[in-house]
Every structure is written in structure tokens, then in C-alpha cells.
Amino acid sequence: MKYSISILFLFFATISFGQIKKYERTIFIRPAIDLSRFALPYVHGYHYSGIEFAIDGEVYNKFFPTIEAGYAMVEDNRSDYNYKMEGNYGKIGFNYNIIRYRHRLDRNLFYIGIRYARSQYYHIFSDVTIANEWGNYTFDIPHKDLSTQWTEGLMGVKGEIFKNVFLGFSVRTKIRLATSDFENYTPYIIPGFGKGDKKAVFGVSYTISYAIPLKQNKIEKQ
Amino acid sequence: MKRVFLKVTAALLLVLLWGCQESVEYCPDKNPYLYCSFQNTEKISFDTFTVIIDGLSEIQIAQNGNNTTKSDTIFNGSTPPDTLLIPLSANSNNVTFRCMFGSNKGDICKIYYNSDILFANPECGFIAMYSIDSFLLSTNIFDSAYIKFPYINDDQQKNIEIFY
Numbered sequence: 001m002k003y004s005i006s007i008l009f010l011f012f013a014t015i016s017f018g019q020i021k022k023y024e025r026t027i028f029i030r031p032a033i034d035l036s037r038f039a040l041p042y043v044h045g046y047h048y049s050g051i052e053f054a055i056d057g058e059v060y061n062k063f064f065p066t067i068e069a070g071y072a073m074v075e076d077n078r079s080d081y082n083y084k085m086e087g088n089y090g091k092i093g094f095n096y097n098i099i100r101y102r103h104r105l106d107r108n109l110f111y112i113g114i115r116y117a118r119s120q121y122y123h124i125f126s127d128v129t130i131a132n133e134w135g136n137y138t139f140d141i142p143h144k145d146l147s148t149q150w151t152e153g154l155m156g157v158k159g160e161i162f163k164n165v166f167l168g169f170s171v172r173t174k175i176r177l178a179t180s181d182f183e184n185y186t187p188y189i190i191p192g193f194g195k196g197d198k199k200a201v202f203g204v205s206y207t208i209s210y211a212i213p214l215k216q217n218k219i220e221k222q
Numbered sequence: 223m224k225r226v227f228l229k230v231t232a233a234l235l236l237v238l239l240w241g242c243q244e245s246v247e248y249c250p251d252k253n254p255y256l257y258c259s260f261q262n263t264e265k266i267s268f269d270t271f272t273v274i275i276d277g278l279s280e281i282q283i284a285q286n287g288n289n290t291t292k293s294d295t296i297f298n299g300s301t302p303p304d305t306l307l308i309p310l311s312a313n314s315n316n317v318t319f320r321c322m323f324g325s326n327k328g329d330i331c332k333i334y335y336n337s338d339i340l341f342a343n344p345e346c347g348f349i350a351m352y353s354i355d356s357f358l359l360s361t362n363i364f365d366s367a368y369i370k371f372p373y374i375n376d377d378q379q380k381n382i383e384i385f386y
Binding site: 076125133 | 252253277278280309310311312313314338339340341342343344347348350
């Protein structure tokens with residue numbers, strides 16, 4: 001926990017330092033919420049709930065170090081088994097802005113980025129029933145803690161729709177790096193990653209964010 | 223600037239549409255049958271032939287390429303069927319069937335197998351996987367047998383061949 005706070009401090013200190021020195025642009029941090037998570041319950045054929053937050057900042061107009069964190073929960077009650085999965089995930093990386101800013105107030109982004117991500121989760125299968133000519137065979141698969149690491153390559157846009165308010169959209173390719181042994185019982189989804197039986201998946205995020213100015217520089221007439 | 227923004231958004235949407243195309247999941251049979259075939263090398267026929275799988279009232283056979291379920295396990299005036307389809311149980315490791323040739327001769331076959339249950343995905347659910355370990359066969363009428371393909375799946379391969 002102590003190290004996490006230090007890393008966060010260093011993260012935003014770096015942003016601030018680079019910013020003031022080179023461009024005299026307004027220094028900000030930009031918390032965001034991923035709206036696409038709220039659409040997912042209507043996409044899946046089972047009960048899903050999840051939320052994802054992100055925070056980024058600007059370094060030298062080009063680099064936007066980003067931290068993302070989220071939670072996901074799945075419940076599915078079927079005639080031949082019940083399923084529950086719950087877990088958290090975190091992602092760290094940066095976006096690189098391709099657009100060249102011409103004005104000191106330009107803040108729209110078209111970016112590419114990379115992430116390293118890790119999730120911790122558990123899942124349980126209960127009342128599993130295998131039925132055939134021999135009758136029903138019912139058993140439970142106990143609680144199992146799992147973890148997965150993956151990397152993401154992404155491309156996206158972020159536009160300032162109102163002062164300090166941004167809408168963003170990104171597409172992501174996620175490639176699984178390492179995971180716990182599922183032992184025959186593949187999870188429905190890996191929180192933050194996607195389908196449990198896939199090694200690589202596509203993902204999207206649709207975010208709304210608010211840039212909180214940390215140091216407001218005077219706007220000069222241009 | 224707005225033009226660039228719109229073009230990029232359109233490109234991203236195209237990538238998204240391509241990425242969201244779901245592949246159709248192939249779900250294997252959840253309870254595949256063990257295929258036990260009979261080879262009549264001596265061209266023997268019997269007045270009656272009866273096959274009983276211990277614990278089951280119905281059997282499934284394949285005759286001339288067609289799978290049928292029979293509740294009457296007696297084949298009058300005939301030879302054994304081409305293939306006997308034996309269901310396996312995930313909470314057992316063996317299955318036994320008995321064959322009666324006429325009224326006073328018979329053979330028993332006991333097959334030992336390994337079972338493994340796996341969860342494939344939400345579309346397919348749980349699937350039982352079996353593989354034949356070994357078998358015991360009496361040889362009153364039956365001559366010999368061998369494991370042709372130990373893995374029991376839904377591609378209808380013959381798993382055990384019995385010669386008589």
C-alpha cells in the first residue's frame with residue numbers, strides 16, 4: 001500500500017514537472033468512468049455487473065500515463081449448474097497522442113497506447129448435473145482463486161465536448177500472457193479481459209472523463 | 223480537426239464491428255457413447271441373440287449405418303448388431319454388458335474407463351470426456367477383442383472391436 005501511494009505520487013509529480021517546464025499548459029488529472037460497462041449486462045446472456053474507472057494525465061503534450069481499475073461479477077443460474085465469478089483488475093500503461101497540438105488549449109486526443117493488466121478473481125460452480133441414461137450425477141466445484149495477466153494494445157479518440165469534459169472511445173486488442181491453471185473449469189470471463197476460453201480478444205471502452213486542473217496557467221492572448 | 227476526429231472514429235467503429243463478430247461455438251456431445259463393434263469372422267448365426275447392459279433397460283445399436291434405440295434387447299434369429307452404443311457414467315469407472323447366444327451360451331465384457339468432466343464455455347456447458355483403460359472378455363463364443371480407439375468422442379469411431 002505504501003509503495004502504491006509512492007508510485008502514484010511519482011506518477012503525477014512526473015506529469016506536473018514535464019508539463020510546466022516545457023509548454024506552460026494547464027496541468028490536470030483526468031478521472032474517467034467507462035460507460036460501456038453499463039451496456040454489458042444487456043449483451044451477455046447471463047447476469048453481469050461491472051464498473052471501470054481510469055485516471056490519466058499529460059506529459060509533454062504527447063504521453064498520457066494511465067491507470068485503470070475495475071470490478072466484474074457474473075452470476076448464471078441454469079438447469080444443469082449454477083455459476084458465480086467475482087473479481088478486480090488493474091491496468092497501467094500510457095497513451096501516445098498522435099495529434100500535434102497547435103494551440104495551448106488543444107486537448108483532443110487521437111492516441112495509441114499500451115497497457116499491462118492483472119486481475120484477481122474467484123469462481124464457483126455448484127449443483128453441476130451430468131444427466132444421461134445412467135441417471136443424474138450431481139456435484140459441486142469448490143471456490144477457486146485465480147489470477148491472469150495480459151497486455152493490451154489500443155487505439156482511441158478523446159474529444160473535449162464541454163470545458164474539461166471529455167468523451168472517449170477506444171478499441172483494444174488484449175493478449176493473455178499468464179494465467180492460473182483453470183483445471184478443466186474455464187471461467188466465463190476474466191475480469192477486465194473478456195472471454196475465459198480465449199487467448200486474445202477485442203475490447204472497447206467508451207469513457208466520459210473530467211479534467212481536474214491542478215495548476216491553472218494564465219491564458220495569454222494569441 | 224473535426225474531420226480527422228470523425229474519420230478516426232469511423233475507422234475505430236469498423237475495427238470494432240470486425241472484432242465483435244462472434245465465432246460460432248462448436249459444442250461436442252456432452253455424453254458420447256462408447257462404440258463397440260462386432261465382427262463375425264466365422265459367419266456364425268444363432269436362433270436368438272440377447273445383449274444386456276447391466277443397469278440399463280434400453281440399448282442403442284447401429285445396424286447398417288442407422289442408430290436405433292431398442293427396449294427389447296433380444297435379436298431373434300440373427301447375429302449381433304454391427305455396433306453396440308454403450309453410454310458411460312461420469313461417476314463410475316466401468317461398464318459391463320452380457321451377450322447370450324441361444325439359450326445356454328453367453329459371454330461377458332467388462333470395460334474399464336477413465337472419466338474427466340470439463341467446463342467448455344457457457345454455450346456448451348459441462349462435457350464428460352472418457353477414455354478406455356482396459357477390458358475383460360470371456361471367450362465362449364467371442365474369440366478376441368482389441369481397443370481400436372481409446373478416446374470416446376462424438377465422431378462415431380469404433381472404440382472396441384470384438385471378433386467371434
